[in-house]
Amino acid sequence: AQTVTQSQPEMSVQEAETVTLSCTYDTSENNYYLFWYKQPPSRQMILVIRQEAYKQQNATENRFSVNFQKAAKSFSLKISDSQLGDTAMYFCAFEMNRDDKIIFGKGTRLHILP
Amino acid sequence: DAMVIQNPRYQVTQFGKPVTLSCSQTLNHNVMYWYQQKSSQAPKLLFHYYDKDFNNEADTPDNFQSRRPNTSFCFLDIRSPGLGDAAMYLCASGQGVSGANVLTFGAGSRLTVL
Numbered sequence: 546a547q548t549v550t551q552s553q554p555e556m557s558v559q560e561a562e563t564v565t566l567s568c569t570y571d572t573s574e575n576n577y578y579l580f581w582y583k584q585p586p587s588r589q590m591i592l593v594i595r596q597e598a599y600k601q602q603n604a605t606e607n608r609f610s611v612n613f614q615k616a617a618k619s620f621s622l623k624i625s626d627s628q629l630g631d632t633a634m635y636f637c638a639f640e641m642n643r644d645d646k647i648i649f650g651k652g653t654r655l656h657i658l659p
Numbered sequence: 660d661a662m663v664i665q666n667p668r669y670q671v672t673q674f675g676k677p678v679t680l681s682c683s684q685t686l687n688h689n690v691m692y693w694y695q696q697k698s699s700q701a702p703k704l705l706f707h708y709y710d711k712d713f714n715n716e717a718d719t720p721d722n723f724q725s726r727r728p729n730t731s732f733c734f735l736d737i738r739s740p741g742l743g744d745a746a747m748y749l750c751a752s753g754q755g756v757s758g759a760n761v762l763t764f765g766a767g768s769r770l771t772v773l
Contacts, residue, residue, distance in 0.1 A: 590764040636702070645690050645709055645755050647762060651701045
């Protein structure tokens with residue numbers, strides 16, 4: 546069975562700093578997809594970024610980028626120039642290529658401090 | 660705006676009294692999901708539908724049932740809620756094409772069991 550592990554329950558950084566959230570996963574599959582979702586306080590969960598396992602190039606979306614290490618089964622999220630609005634729970638998620646099931650990690654609660 | 664709507668946002672029930680949570684989506688997505696989210700835990704997939712095809716997770720208790728009468732609506736029925744069923748219940752929808760299966764989440768229904 547696939548598992549997703551986020552080892553940092555909570556983090557705090559100053560506004561404008563760069564922060565990296567860790568995620569590791571376990572799978573025997575070769576084709577799969579990885580995601581980072583963000584859940585702001587009392588608001589809906591939304592997609593931050595996604596990565597296809599067959600792509601070597603790391604995905605980037607504005608201030609958000611990932612470091613995808615397939616051999617190490619690691620998928621970290623880097624937030625550059627952090628903003629107060631980045632305060633949220635961040636969930637790492639995994640989807641196999643052959644079904645629609647999406648498995649989540651426990652999340653990292655990120656606080657951006659003014 | 661196309662979105663996923665969950666009702667009610669807050670539900671209080673008594674131990675053993677059945678409860679139904681509803682979810683609707685205007686995105687015309689093929690797949691609808693129900694997740695259970697408890698504090699400091701990963702959102703746990705209960706089941707999902709691809710169109711009318713129901714996919715139950717092996718560890719989802721029999722106490723939890725679901726219905727999807729049409730593309731837009733999906734219901735979560737908890738037949739005899741126990742104290743351990745108190746949680747946030749998240750509904751999500753997705754197109755269902757693996758890898759392009761970005762989920763759109765509702766705001767959640769928080770269930771309290773007295």
